[in-house]
Amino acid sequence: MSEQQSYYVPASSPWPIIGALGLGLIAWGASTTVIQASAEQDGHGSTVLFAGIGVIVFMLFGWFRDQINESTKGLHNEQLNTSYKQAMSWFIFSEVMFFAAFFGALFYARVIAVQWLGGDSNNAMTNEVLWPEFVAHWPLVNTPGGTETQAMGWYGLPAINTIILLISSVTCHFAHTGLEQGKRKQLTGMLGVTIILGLIFLYLQGAEYVHAYEELGLTLDSGIYGNTFYMLTGFHGLHVTLGTVMLIIMFLRVLKGHFTPDNHFAFQATSWYWHFVDVVWLCLFVVVYVL
Template sequence: MSSNNATAPYYFVPGPSRWPMLGGVSMLVTMIGASGWVNDAAWGQVLCLVGIAAMLAVLFGWFGDAIGESEKGLYSKRIDYSFRWSMGWFIFSEVMFFAAFFGALFYARVITMPWLGDLDNKLIWPDYLPQWGNAGPAGVIDNFNTMGPFPIPTINTALLLASGVTLTIAHHALQAGKRAKTIGWLAATILLGFVFMGFQAYEYIHAYSELNLKLTSGIYGSTFFMLTGFHGFHVTMGAIMLSVVLFRLMKGHFTAEHHFGFEGAAWYWHFVDVVWLGLYVVVYWL
């Protein structure tokens, strides 16, 4: 995390912890609530929000313990390697997560949609047009308009690209031992992230109220909101991670040589940036 004490244990092994069990339970509650929410169950929204709040509490306590251990000098270079491998595999799992949704979008657009519009299926659905953004062959979905790349998605792209630059500047400043400069540029990164989320919230309001575009708007609506919504969730989590790093910097944590807490959050943020570039091209332009 932030220290590399020469007197640290060869490999620090923490004692028994309640956090993994509590984290698993909170995730289970969150997903049960989310499944109920999307299926219009009366209890779904409340249960999902309770699960999210519980998960945030677990993360606060769990990472708080890890930060305390780091600041006590219990983490050697071997622990640093473990954190790096763990963060790398975590980001890889996130890559696979988004790959599944991009794969679903590809399957719907490139395989299913042309198949439904071929000559054989024309006899069943003569009014179906095999073009992306349609209401499906059954005609049971309300008409809606698709979301274009201007202006909000393009603005959000510029915001995330700028945040990647400010975060890189902050990292170089930390490596140079310039704490005040690091804090300033990191704060700018977090601000850009929250502005991004504000614009995305406005985009969703616009989609629902003016375009009649909803999660239930066929395969287009479901893939649009699943991809952009989960990305927005990742941006939110990344901004929270960077905010914790900012708070730690202001408390005097991290050194120019040892600051993986900063680096891990930065890796995650750059991953979120790259995913958005894919979303911007595939979802809004193509």
């Protein structure tokens, strides 16, 4: 019979409550900042917001430190690794459903709502009553209030960013392969390239937003097209930012000599997350930019 492994139970941790405090401050500060900005008032909203971000950063450093210490001391075992893999799998699944909801909203707007407004065979009165001049086509570059914009094409920065993320997924895979084969130089080099590509993607997405705002007139006031565009690309950019931070943390750990071919779940989880982000962008590129 196989030997029964003991399951490591960590001591009570202050980090969950500190993280909850930080998220609360961020929610309070962000909402207050938006209200003050809309009313053109000065206030403490931004101060509270940055304080919350600071608390979250402090929490992450502390929690990561504790986890790393537990791992390097050999407190984790195969049972705990299985739990980590299941937890990360469920987390990525929840992220899949998160984006599925937004893609669903885009699908509803394009395939159902636009056709209703256009007065299809079953909703002729909808067109006559709500928007008689409306022509059913996508993207909607005109709003009922008279706001006009231009659609963001797939060529240029979006296409370049797609190539960048595809290459980064390959370099991340080779970094993981290098770790599994004990090739530390390959691991360090490919991981560094992946981080650089992630940072380039974020920079180019920022440049794309500037172009959209200043030259195309594509803003959050541009109706359902502008809303869905920034909702999908913005949340994806947030996930790329998180993934890049995770990669940087893994890079620092690699430089400190952490991870072995048999014990590297933190790196594996980060690799899973980065590949997930890449797949989401491919879907987003086709649905938002091309179709």
